[in-house]
Amino acid sequence: MLSNRERKIVERFEKSRKIQSAGSLRSQIGEEETFFTMMRRMARENKLAVFSAIVILLIILAAILAPVLTPYSYSDMDLMNRLSPPSSAHLFGTDEAGRDILTRLLYGARVSLLTGVVPTIMSMLLGALLGVVSGIYGGWLDDLIMRLADITLAFPSMLLAMVIMYMLGDGLINVFLTLALVNWASVARIVRAQTLQLKKTEFVEAARVIGVRRGKMIFRHILPNCLPTLIVLFTLNVPAAILTESSLSFLGLGLQPPSASWGLMVNSGRQYLYAAPWLSLAPGIAIMVSVLAFNFLGDGLRDVLDPYQKK
Amino acid sequence: MADNTLEIRNLNTSFFTQHGEVRAVNDVSLDVRRAQITGIVGESGCGKSMTARSVMGLVRYPGRIVSGRIRLDGKEITGLSKKEMCSLRGNELSMIFQEPMSSLNPVMKVGKQVEETLRIHQHVTKEEAARRTEEIFREVGISDARSRMACYPHQLSGGLRQRVMIAMAMICKPKLLIADEPTTALDVTVEAQILSLMKRLCEGGTSILLISHNLGVIAQVCDYVYVMYAGRIVEQADTCTLFDHPVHPYTRALLGAASSLRSGAARLETIPGGVPNLLHLPSGCSFSPRCEKCARQCQNEVPQMLPVSGEGHLARCYFANVPEE
Amino acid sequence: MVRNALQRLLQSVLVLLGAALLVFLMLRIIPGNPAAVLMGEHADATVIKRMTEELGLDQPVLVQFFRYIADALRGDFGTSFSLGKPVSELMASAFVNTLILALFASAYAWILGIISGVIAAVKKNSLPDRLFMGASLLGVSMPVFMAAMLLQFFLGYQLKWLPIAGTSDWTGFILPAIALGWNSAGSVARLVRSTLLEILEEDYIDTARAKGRGQMGVLMVHALRNAMLPVITMMAIQLSGMLSGAVITETVFSVNGIGRLAVQAISSRDIPLLQGTVLFSAAIVIIGNYVADSLYNVLDPRIRKEA
Numbered sequence: 001m002l003s004n005r006e007r008k009i010v011e012r013f014e015k016s017r018k019i020q021s022a023g024s025l026r027s028q029i030g031e032e033e034t035f036f037t038m039m040r041r042m043a044r045e046n047k048l049a050v051f052s053a054i055v056i057l058l059i060i061l062a063a064i065l066a067p068v069l070t071p072y073s074y075s076d077m078d079l080m081n082r083l084s085p086p087s088s089a090h091l092f093g094t095d096e097a098g099r100d101i102l103t104r105l106l107y108g109a110r111v112s113l114l115t116g117v118v119p120t121i122m123s124m125l126l127g128a129l130l131g132v133v134s135g136i137y138g139g140w141l142d143d144l145i146m147r148l149a150d151i152t153l154a155f156p157s158m159l160l161a162m163v164i165m166y167m168l169g170d171g172l173i174n175v176f177l178t179l180a181l182v183n184w185a186s187v188a189r190i191v192r193a194q195t196l197q198l199k200k201t202e203f204v205e206a207a208r209v210i211g212v213r214r215g216k217m218i219f220r221h222i223l224p225n226c227l228p229t230l231i232v233l234f235t236l237n238v239p240a241a242i243l244t245e246s247s248l249s250f251l252g253l254g255l256q257p258p259s260a261s262w263g264l265m266v267n268s269g270r271q272y273l274y275a276a277p278w279l280s281l282a283p284g285i286a287i288m289v290s291v292l293a294f295n296f297l298g299d300g301l302r303d304v305l306d307p308y309q310k311k
Numbered sequence: 312m313a314d315n316t317l318e319i320r321n322l323n324t325s326f327f328t329q330h331g332e333v334r335a336v337n338d339v340s341l342d343v344r345r346a347q348i349t350g351i352v353g354e355s356g357c358g359k360s361m362t363a364r365s366v367m368g369l370v371r372y373p374g375r376i377v378s379g380r381i382r383l384d385g386k387e388i389t390g391l392s393k394k395e396m397c398s399l400r401g402n403e404l405s406m407i408f409q410e411p412m413s414s415l416n417p418v419m420k421v422g423k424q425v426e427e428t429l430r431i432h433q434h435v436t437k438e439e440a441a442r443r444t445e446e447i448f449r450e451v452g453i454s455d456a457r458s459r460m461a462c463y464p465h466q467l468s469g470g471l472r473q474r475v476m477i478a479m480a481m482i483c484k485p486k487l488l489i490a491d492e493p494t495t496a497l498d499v500t501v502e503a504q505i506l507s508l509m510k511r512l513c514e515g516g517t518s519i520l521l522i523s524h525n526l527g528v529i530a531q532v533c534d535y536v537y538v539m540y541a542g543r544i545v546e547q548a549d550t551c552t553l554f555d556h557p558v559h560p561y562t563r564a565l566l567g568a569a570s571s572l573r574s575g576a577a578r579l580e581t582i583p584g585g586v587p588n589l590l591h592l593p594s595g596c597s598f599s600p601r602c603e604k605c606a607r608q609c610q611n612e613v614p615q616m617l618p619v620s621g622e623g624h625l626a627r628c629y630f631a632n633v634p635e636e
Numbered sequence: 637m638v639r640n641a642l643q644r645l646l647q648s649v650l651v652l653l654g655a656a657l658l659v660f661l662m663l664r665i666i667p668g669n670p671a672a673v674l675m676g677e678h679a680d681a682t683v684i685k686r687m688t689e690e691l692g693l694d695q696p697v698l699v700q701f702f703r704y705i706a707d708a709l710r711g712d713f714g715t716s717f718s719l720g721k722p723v724s725e726l727m728a729s730a731f732v733n734t735l736i737l738a739l740f741a742s743a744y745a746w747i748l749g750i751i752s753g754v755i756a757a758v759k760k761n762s763l764p765d766r767l768f769m770g771a772s773l774l775g776v777s778m779p780v781f782m783a784a785m786l787l788q789f790f791l792g793y794q795l796k797w798l799p800i801a802g803t804s805d806w807t808g809f810i811l812p813a814i815a816l817g818w819n820s821a822g823s824v825a826r827l828v829r830s831t832l833l834e835i836l837e838e839d840y841i842d843t844a845r846a847k848g849r850g851q852m853g854v855l856m857v858h859a860l861r862n863a864m865l866p867v868i869t870m871m872a873i874q875l876s877g878m879l880s881g882a883v884i885t886e887t888v889f890s891v892n893g894i895g896r897l898a899v900q901a902i903s904s905r906d907i908p909l910l911q912g913t914v915l916f917s918a919a920i921v922i923i924g925n926y927v928a929d930s931l932y933n934v935l936d937p938r939i940r941k942e943a
Contacts, residue, residue, distance in 0.1 A: 151654040156880045284782040291777040401848035413839040428847045463937040
């Protein structure tokens with residue numbers, strides 16, 4: 001309901017509040033917020049986040065409707081039309097084998113979105129589970145999990161991804177696994193920190209006093225309360241995964257041709273950078289746009305849900 | 312004229328928010344007499360801090376002074392340039408804040424922070440600044456001054472921090488010291504010490520504007536008191552008169568609540584209703600929705616400050632001069 | 637405070653050991669005998685067997701691990717399969733290039749990031765603020781390889797100002813440094829801006845103004861020093877990230893640094909080299925985190941006392 005600036009003012013007004021009177025300025029303007037009203041507030045205050053959400057929806061739609069949207073096939077070669085610049089027949093031009101770049105972009109969106117979303121879900125599940133267990137049970141289990149997280153975070157993520165890819169070998173599933181294994185640690189740390197905070201709150205204390213089992217407590221009380229954090233983390237981790245995948249593919253360590261991932265397209269276009277820059281430029285811009293959109297949306301969500309800053 | 316260190320006339324300060332204008336300070340006029348302690352009392356959010364900040368020129372965006380005149384020692388200070396205001400602040404006009412912990416820079420030694428005030432306004436050598444700082448530390452009752460100067464704020468107790476704040480404000484011997492809830496964050500014993508220090512400063516010739524929600528604090532040290540409610544001054548009188556013969560229903564209610572607390576009455580007296588929303592002030596007297604004496608006139612028109620029997624006693628109430636039945 | 641520092645040091649060493657063990661195990665899971673890879677496809681079985689024994693590959697994995705660690709502590713990381721030179725020697729010469737690149741990149745990134753962050757915070761919502769924050773967003777979300785290729789295309793190929801790739805002289809480091817630093821410039825600028833905005837709301841900023849400090853004085857003496865605490869931590873972590881090998885940047889611009897060495901190790905299935913570079917990188921990251929923590933402790937008197 002209140003903008004941040006206004007809330008600060010209200011807080012300033014109220015800071016020295018010592019005489020208790022029946023109502024306060026804050027409750028008059030209305031401070032209580034549900035998840036739904038928060039989303040509405042974001043929609044009203046942060047147009048950029050809304051715009052980003054629309055862009056993401058459009059990318060998803062385009063990926064699903066790829067066969068309908070384009071007359072070309074993503075793998076059919078047309079050697080008469082190699083490296084042709086953007087034209088009305090080929091909006092973004094064609095690549096070294098005469099394939100339509102727009103078509104490959106649309107199909108590439110499928111791969112890139114999948115490599116953004118699937119490993120992120122995997123790493124979030126793994127991280128959230130380990131983080132909650134670590135926070136609830138404590139003791140040696142906590143130590144073990146947290147040291148594992150420390151070790152995972154000790155590697156530069158690109159290098160760790162390269163080594164895991166090397167260990168697992170090529171293929172889409174292995175890319176998923178790799179990205180999940182690289183990203184779980186930070187999720188686990190954040191969820192653990194939040195679990196520890198929640199553990200101190202009265203309702204969890206109360207649940208423990210009346211003898212709710214710990215397993216039940218995790219699913220009833222802890223995880224639902226971590227949900228806002230997880231939503232924000234999700235929107236911020238998806239673009240990170242897309243970037244890592246495209247970097248891996250760019251180095252030739254991720255997916256292999258003839259798959260059409262955006263990173264792979266940038267990589268294969270690199271040889272023709274000077275003769276036909278659109279080969280790399282188009283997928284590169286596609287990566288940037290989707291990463292930006294996810295980041296904007298994530299920032300907007302964080303501003304309203306604010307899970308980090310809650311003390 | 313010269314016996315008023317500070318004169319505020321018809322000051323209006325507002326915040327311009329998305330929801331409209333919040334009138335934090337509404338047509339406030341007040342005087343701070345030379346070498347006296349003048350108090351402003353009222354609930355949180357009634358505009359007392361904003362009045363102080365307006366004087367200091369420290370109102371934050373989106374707030375600003377809309378109109379009014381402020382005179383320091385007979386000299387007009389509204390409309391001064393930023394640079395001129397800077398040379399006044401800390402020098403002739405200083406302020407201490409409520410929260411002595413967060414009001415000190417956490418990564419700077421307190422000695423340095425006090426010296427800083429001096430070195431902004433006067434050309435003194437490092438040694439001279441350090442010497443004067445040590446001196447002022449002693450004056451405000453910080454024992455072991457030299458070693459305390461090398462401390463960081465978090466290493467000092469709340470009372471000591473507030474003494475540091477006072478030292479910082481007093482080192483240039485300002486004409487006016489504004490103290491915004493200087494003892495609210497402190498223990499009662501420390502509060503008494505700080506208050507007696509402020510009394511001593513006042514006896515030394517400094518005029519003080521003391522802001523507090525605490526009637527006890529006001530009663531202990533102030534010579535003259537203004538009561539604020541919802542951005543307006545509703546009653547003003549010298550301290551004895553105000554506490555003995557409060558006229559405005561709000562002042563009475565405040566005193567009633569405080570005295571029922573003190574006497575340990577079976578039921579705490581409270582003021583019914585809540586503080587009005589400053590965005591949508593009632594059209595008449597701001598206190599009318601909570602006032603048991605409220606008449607039609609009160610709801611339609613804002614009353615003026617009316618003189619009450621007794622010198623220098625004014626109240627913003629139509630019933631100010633109606634004797635109690 | 638000393639005790640705390642030692643405690644953290646011990647913890648860092650343990651994490652490094654764990655990291656080493658992890659890499660070691662991962663590279664042993666891969667099917668195929670490294671000795672066979674080393675000797676080529678047509679080597680006969682007895683030769684491979686002799687090689688296996690020579691490399692100690694017939695021993696239990698843990699024994700191999702501790703032998704490796706013992707050797708590593710003496711500076712011996714084994715010999716590269718593909719290049720035939722000691723891994724430590726290869727890493728040392730690669731690190732020089734990585735170091736130059738990282739220093740170039742971070743110097744410009746920090747100067748640019750801090751200055752634009754401060755301007756953006758002070759002139760909040762002004763045109764420069766929007767411009768800087770837009771540029772920093774591009775910096776944060778542009779993949780490094782995109783930035784690298786755009787730089788190559790425009791500054792290297794079209795304008796011919798700077799060499800496209802290779803580091804035959806120092807000018808070869810400029811483009812990769814810009815590409816590498818772009819990202820951190822963006823994140824530094826954003827962090828400086830947001831921290832500064834937060835700090836400008838603090839009570840002690842009011843105090844500073846009440847003392848008579850002007851805008852500049854408040855900013856320089858009081859706000860910036862407090863705002864730099866998290867920024868310096870971030871910069872230490874960024875620098876260690878760059879020093880641990882900028883895989884993409886080094887590959888695109890053919891800078892023979894640690895990152896490129898790791899890529900080469902992977903493409904030639906050179907396990908000792910890969911193991912060495914990855915471990916080296918992990919060590920740099922861990923040291924970076926340690927330094928960042930320590931810096932924070934030294935710079936913030938509040939933590940200094942608690943520790």
